[in-house]
Amino acid sequence: MNSTRQCRGRLAPLGATALVCLLAACGSSTSGSKNTAGPQGSVVAGATTNQSSAAPAATTRASQPSSGPADACKLVSAAEAQAALGKPVRPAKAKAGATGRSANCTYESTDFANGTAAGLALVITYFPHSSMTKTQFDANYGGNGSRAVTGLGDSAWYLGGMLNVYAQGANLSVTIVSLNAEATVAQLEPVARRALARI
Numbered sequence: 001m002n003s004t005r006q007c008r009g010r011l012a013p014l015g016a017t018a019l020v021c022l023l024a025a026c027g028s029s030t031s032g033s034k035n036t037a038g039p040q041g042s043v044v045a046g047a048t049t050n051q052s053s054a055a056p057a058a059t060t061r062a063s064q065p066s067s068g069p070a071d072a073c074k075l076v077s078a079a080e081a082q083a084a085l086g087k088p089v090r091p092a093k094a095k096a097g098a099t100g101r102s103a104n105c106t107y108e109s110t111d112f113a114n115g116t117a118a119g120l121a122l123v124i125t126y127f128p129h130s131s132m133t134k135t136q137f138d139a140n141y142g143g144n145g146s147r148a149v150t151g152l153g154d155s156a157w158y159l160g161g162m163l164n165v166y167a168q169g170a171n172l173s174v175t176i177v178s179l180n181a182e183a184t185v186a187q188l189e190p191v192a193r194r195a196l197a198r199i
Contacts, residue, residue, distance in 0.1 A: 069096045072105035072126040075172075075195035081107035084191050085120045085176065102127045120178050124195060127171040137166040149185055153196055163188035167196050 073092040082089045087109040095104040105124045112119030132140065134154050141157040141164055142148070149156040153167030161182030162175040174192045176183035 070101060070103035070126055070128045071096070072103040072124045075126060075198050076105065076107070076122070076124055076191055078107065080191065080194055081122045084122055084187060085109050087111065087120060089122075101129065120176055122191065123173075123175050123177060124191070125171075125173040126195075126199075128199070130166065130169055130171045132166075132171070134166055137171070147185075149189070152189065152192060156192075158185050158188075163192050165192050165196065167199065170199055172196065172199070 071094065073094045078089055078092060081092070085107070089107045089109055090112070093106040093108070095106075097103060103126050105126075107122040109118075109120045112121055130137070138155055138157075141155075141159075144159070146157045146159040149158050149163070153165040153172075155166040157164050161178075161184075162173055163183075163185060165172045165174075172192060172195055174188045174195070176187060
């Protein structure tokens with residue numbers, strides 16, 4: 001859980017390669033990854049309080065993965081990553097968590113390099129079988145300045161340029177690494193929606 005919370009910090013101040021490594025580290029965790037988004041990218045303004053009280057009573061834990069490692073790169077194509085970044089991208093870089101229960105996928109723009117402000121990287125973190133229930137997910141990712149985003153998955157939150165979604169027992173996080181600006185919900189929501197359709 002500590003590694004997950006560490007990934008929730010704002011991304012802009014760090015170097016691009018360091019950020020990719022930091023986000024990739026989330027894939028080795030067995031706890032749920034933070035998620036946030038909305039069907040039309042409609043953010044619920046001022047929703048900074050914990051939503052667990054309004055969430056359905058989810059008391060059973062999600063089932064553990066039955067077989068095969070997670071693969072986040074199957075959720076977003078190179079063409080979709082290029083559309084999200086607005087730049088040509090290099091081939092996807094896949095990284096599976098140590099237990100096979102989580103995975104990262106990174107698409108870097110062709111001008112992406114450490115210290116290069118123009119470069120961008122789309123990072124997808126996927127937990128196919130979360131260790132958290134929806135109620136626990138909301139308690140973990142709601143509040144602390146997070147904004148609820150409606151209509152995407154079962155629950156969605158946005159904070160610090162990262163969109164986090166809980167859907168049918170799975171956790172999905174999407175962010176764009178940039179030295180210039182945080183990614184917005186409008187940028188991340190289409191990527192998350194396409195990824196969820198393939199889960």
